[in-house]
Amino acid sequence: MEYGPLKLFSGSSNRPLAQEIAQCLRTELGRVRLERFADGEIYVRYEENARGVDAFVIQSLCHPVNENLMELLIMVDALRRASAGRITAVIPYYGYARKDKKDAPREPITGRLVADLLITAGVDRVLTVDLHAGQIEGFFTIPVDHLRAMPLFSDDLRHKGLRNAVVVAADDGAVKRSKQLADRLDLPLAIVFQRRVGKDTKQPVEVVGEVEGRVPILIEDIIDTAGTITGAVEALVQHGAQPEAYVCATHAVFAGPALQRLARPEIREVIVTNTIPRHPDAPPKVRVLSAAPLLAEAIRRIHADESVSALFT
């Protein structure tokens, strides 16, 4: 289907990433005013023609998540009312995803609620990176392109030439992703089983696999409070692993005690992407890999009606 010219617009959540995407595409961000009324309500106005355009609105649903979500919805509403030809929400970090099912009676499924809100606002398609759970794609009745940051991490780690390492899933939810990394790096896999003891807290109960004397490499989709990761690293060191773990995570939420926990000397390096802006207090051992080239290439392909699958397999 034919659309007008490609136009990129950025919300307030991650402007540096949006600017980098624009550079990769050799274009500039479209002009949009994002302001607040005195009472805190959000005001949006596009300051250039949007009629018929193939619009890509870049907004991560990171802190402050409610503000950023609402801003995205309002930006989409304004574009729809301005007769944009097609609207793609580029959501490098899809927040509210961890409630993707009911674990107890009378709970919400916020991953689905956010999908419904986006569709109601007028989003035609979604481009995102490392959803917390693949099934969230199914919450949408519009196309979703789901990119993976895995190649960024595996290429980076391969260049380190780590010998005597083991890829460790920090909990059972991380097994699939960790197995993929282990296969890519041709390393063995181990698993730390953890029991959830609170909304944000887990406790290691068992380490399965050969970790003694090995350098642990852990990969997560999200580091929020860093409890899962540091709990796993602690258990690994107790089981004889080298106290020099490498930790990778696509989305560096870094809330609450995260930075304090990641400061532990047993963690040598924390490798994350820029789907969320770098935390201003992050120490030098937090290294950021850019997801901009990947997102830019996906945007180029979506606009050109070319296959995106090569980028997410």
Ligand code: R5P
């Ligand atoms: C959970 O299911 C996720 O994959 C992460 O393990 C979790 O969200 C990380 O949270 P935290 O850093 O607070 O342990």
